[in-house]
Amino acid sequence: MTPLPDPPPTFSAGALSSDALPGTLRRLVLVVDDEPYINLLITSILKLNGCDVLSAANGEEALGVLAEHPQIAAIVTDLHMPMMDGFGLLAALRTHEQPLPVVVVTARGAESDQRRSMELGARALLTKPFSRQQLWGVVAPLLGLTDAP
Template sequence: MAHVLAVDDDPDILELVALKLRSAGHTVTTAGSGERARDVLAAHPDIELAVVDHMLPGMTGVDLVRALRAEGSALRVLMLTARSQERDLVGGFSAGVDDYLTKPFSPRELAVRVRALLDRR
């Protein structure tokens, strides 16, 4: 079990992610933007993994991951994306994304992928 951050500008997705991961036993903190996510991560150094929406207003999910990696963060990142084009996948992975899930996603698959990333630690 781990402390997980969920970042999405869609409150329904945020609630779905939080509900599923809490039911899997994780502690979940949510953020509605990349800027807010950075504040939450600074305040909670115990967060081990973030589920990050690709399309966020302002700083995008990829911008957020690139900024975290530039600071040396080893946070595990699972990105949620509605855009499955190869170009976006390559950009995300080169920015430091660990895994992808395409929307609409199965809550069960989300929980399994989070577990797999946490087991890599």
């Protein structure tokens, strides 16, 4: 088994990938998760599907990244994180100039978490663990792509 590379920094403009296959449609997605391995997993899946990705470790960092990169097209966020959790991020995004599609990923599949996430504006909720196909099948339509694998 090949070891995984080091996780991406919590925020870095260098996290933007420019190594896509020629002709691949690019979209910028913000991944917000405090677990480095999960952040890397989601980032890798999105990059394999032609997305550029920025990372943050919590909602507070995510808002800073979003302020610096208004071209972000979608957000994939965990719910339970330190400082500002996914619920706080969703609430803050409600005041954002342009609504962004948000996918919530969580280890807890509680109905109350799903209901609250949707009430705060999440477009989808995935329970960990999820497959590459499940994640991309939810994210692709939010980016206006119909060729989900």
